Amino acid sequence: MGYAQNQPGYLLASHPTLFDQGEVHVREPFNAASWLVDRNVQNGLADSPAIYSQGRTYTYGQVQAKVQQASGALSELGVRPEERVLMVMLDGIDFVSVFLGAMRIGAVPVPVNPLLPGRDVAVIAADARAAVAVVSGQRAAVVADLHQIDSMKTILLAGEQSEGYGAPGDGVLEWAAVTERVGSVDAYPTWEESPGFWLCTSGSTGQPKLAMHRHGDIKYTCDTYAVHVLEANQQDTFFSVGPMFHAYGLGNSLTFPFSVGATAVLEPTRPPTPQLVAELMHAHKPTLFFCIPTFYAALNASELASNTFDSVRWAVSAAEALPAESYERFLERFGVRILDGIGSTELLHIYLSNNPDQAKPGTSGVPVPGYQVRIVDEDGVDVTAGEPGELLAAGDSMATGYWCRSETTRATFEGRWMHTGDLYRQDDDGFYTYMGRVDDMLRVGGEWVSPTEVEATLIEHENVLEAAVVGERDEAAIVRPVAYVVPSGSPPSGEELASFCQGRLAGFKRPRRYEIVEELPKTATGKIQRFRLREESA
Numbered sequence: 001m002g003y004a005q006n007q008p009g010y011l012l013a014s015h016p017t018l019f020d021q022g023e024v025h026v027r028e029p030f031n032a033a034s035w036l037v038d039r040n041v042q043n044g045l046a047d048s049p050a051i052y053s054q055g056r057t058y059t060y061g062q063v064q065a066k067v068q069q070a071s072g073a074l075s076e077l078g079v080r081p082e083e084r085v086l087m088v089m090l091d092g093i094d095f096v097s098v099f100l101g102a103m104r105i106g107a108v109p110v111p112v113n114p115l116l117p118g119r120d121v122a123v124i125a126a127d128a129r130a131a132v133a134v135v136s137g138q139r140a141a142v143v144a145d146l147h148q149i150d151s152m153k154t155i156l157l158a159g160e161q162s163e164g165y166g167a168p169g170d171g172v173l174e175w176a177a178v179t180e181r182v183g184s185v186d187a188y189p190t191w192e193e194s195p196g197f198w199l200c201t202s203g204s205t206g207q208p209k210l211a212m213h214r215h216g217d218i219k220y221t222c223d224t225y226a227v228h229v230l231e232a233n234q235q236d237t238f239f240s241v242g243p244m245f246h247a248y249g250l251g252n253s254l255t256f257p258f259s260v261g262a263t264a265v266l267e268p269t270r271p272p273t274p275q276l277v278a279e280l281m282h283a284h285k286p287t288l289f290f291c292i293p294t295f296y297a298a299l300n301a302s303e304l305a306s307n308t309f310d311s312v313r314w315a316v317s318a319a320e321a322l323p324a325e326s327y328e329r330f331l332e333r334f335g336v337r338i339l340d341g342i343g344s345t346e347l348l349h350i351y352l353s354n355n356p357d358q359a360k361p362g363t364s365g366v367p368v369p370g371y372q373v374r375i376v377d378e379d380g381v382d383v384t385a386g387e388p389g390e391l392l393a394a395g396d397s398m399a400t401g402y403w404c405r406s407e408t409t410r411a412t413f414e415g416r417w418m419h420t421g422d423l424y425r426q427d428d429d430g431f432y433t434y435m436g437r438v439d440d441m442l443r444v445g446g447e448w449v450s451p452t453e454v455e456a457t458l459i460e461h462e463n464v465l466e467a468a469v470v471g472e473r474d475e476a477a478i479v480r481p482v483a484y485v486v487p488s489g490s491p492p493s494g495e496e497l498a499s500f501c502q503g504r505l506a507g508f509k510r511p512r513r514y515e516i517v518e519e520l521p522k523t524a525t526g527k528i529q530r531f532r533l534r535e536e537s538a
Helices: 032-042 060-076 093-104 118-128 137-146 175-180 215-229 247-259 274-284 293-301 324-334 406-412 451-458 494-502 530-537
Strands: 017-020 023-026 049-053 056-059 084-088 108-111 132-136 154-158 172-174 195-200 210-214 237-240 263-265 288-291 314-317 338-343 350-353 372-376 389-394 417-426 432-437 442-444 447-449 464-473 479-487 513-516
Touching: 032 060, 032 093, 032 215, 032 247, 049 060, 049 093, 056 060, 060 093, 060 175, 084 093, 084 118, 084 137, 093 108, 093 132, 093 175, 093 195, 118 137, 118 210, 132 137, 137 154, 154 175, 172 175, 195 215, 210 215, 215 247, 215 350, 237 247, 237 274, 247 263, 247 288, 263 274, 274 293, 288 293, 293 324, 293 464, 324 338, 350 389, 372 417, 406 417, 432 451, 442 464, 442 479, 447 451, 451 464, 451 479, 451 494, 464 530, 494 513
Parallel strands: 049 263, 084 108, 084 132, 108 195, 132 154, 154 172, 237 263, 237 288, 288 314, 314 338, 479 513
Antiparallel strands: 017 023, 049 056, 195 210, 338 350, 372 389, 389 417, 417 432, 442 447, 464 479
C-alpha cells in the first residue's frame, strides 16, 4: 500500500525538493525511523538483540517488521504526513513501533505521560489536533475522555485491556488486530528539516507545552552526547529509569541504543522500585544506566547489594541537579561514577554534562561538543566568571518552537539561543553550577539565596532523603526560606535541622522553619514542582 498520486497537499518524489526563485534544490532524504532501524538491518544486525522487555528479546529484524506493520496500519487508518498521532503508552515494543512507525510515514507522533488523568490527556490531544490515538491497554481508562475530542477519529488499544474498560468496541480498535491485517508501506521521503515528533514539556512550572522537533534532531543528539560523552557502541546495553515519553528517556531507551546497534532494556512498570531495578540489572547486565536525582537518593537509601551495578560503565543523571552528597554516596555504595548533566525537552537531550575526562561532583559539567552556552544578566549581557545569571543554550537539536504558543516561543527562542530559565554560574575551571530556576531564587535581606544550595546542605544530614526550599513572607512581609523535608529513617526535628544548618549556611540562607513531609510534589520525570510548595506555603 502506498500514497495515492492524487492525494492533496503532498509532493511525492524520490528526493524532497525545494523551489526557490525558479530553481529546484534537491534535499538529501533522511527519515529518522529508517536511520534508526533499517540501517542496522542493512548493516547485518537483523539477528542482533535490539530490545529486552518483559522476558522477551526482540531482534532488529523483528523490530523492523513491527515498525513496518505500524506504518502500514497508520496509513490504512488514513494518517497522512505531518498529521499527529497521540501516544498514551507505557515503555515497550508497542511504544517503539508506533513512534517509529508514525515517523516512517512522515506523520508526527506525540507521546504523553501515560499516567496522566484522562482529562489532562484530552487537553493535550485537543491542543495537538490529533485524529488518531494509540493507548496502552493498562491505561484504557483515558479512552472515555478522548472520545470527547472533536478531532479524534480513531482510538486503538495496544496490549491487554484493564482498568475496567473491557474489550475494544464503541469506536475503539485493537492495535494488534489492525497491524496483523496490513502490509508495509514505503518510508515517506522526509529530510532532516521535516516535522518529526512533538514532546510535552515536563510542566515543572505549570501547563505543559508541545515542543516541535524535526527528523534531524534525533541524529544530532546521537552524534553529540551519545558519541562524545557516553562513547556508546554496539556492545552496550542501555537501561533508563526515566520513561520514554520524555526527551531524556526517549534518547536513553530508543534513539541512543538504536543509533549504534546496541540493546535497550524497556520496562513498562511505573513508577519503578529499587528492587525492580536490581532485578533488571541482574537479568540484563546493562553497561549504561540512566536515572534522576530523586531515584538515586532512593537507591542510596535502599538495601540493595553493593554489586548491583557492577556491569555499569557509566551512570547518568539529569532532570534536576545531582547533589555532590548523592554522587559520593552512590560511588561509595556501588562503586560507579555518575555523569551529571542538564538537558531540556526543547534541546531534546543533555547539552551540558560532566564526562569521563572532565568531571566535578555538584556541577552540571561543561558544554557537550556541538552545543554552546552563555550566562547573561537581566539585560541579556554576558556576565563574568563566578557571577550568577540565566543560562542560554544553543545547538542544532533545538525545537522549532511550541505548537500554537507564539508568544511563549518568541520569549524562549531568540535566534540560535534558547532561554533555559535556569540560573547558573561558571567557576574558574569552566564548570557550570546550577543555582535553581530563575523564578525560584530568593531575595533575602538584600542577598540572593539559591534553593539548591540549601537543599544540598540538608541532604547531607543522615536522616534526610530529599529536600525542597521555597520562599515565604514572614509577619513583616520579608521573604524567608522554608524547607520541606522528606525523612530517611527517623524524622529529624526542626531544632535538629536548624542546628545542623547553623554551622554550614550563612544566617540569611538558613530556613526559618522546616516542614517534615512524606513526599514532594514532582513531575513524572522527577522534577520538584516548587510552585506547588509556594502555593501551599501561601
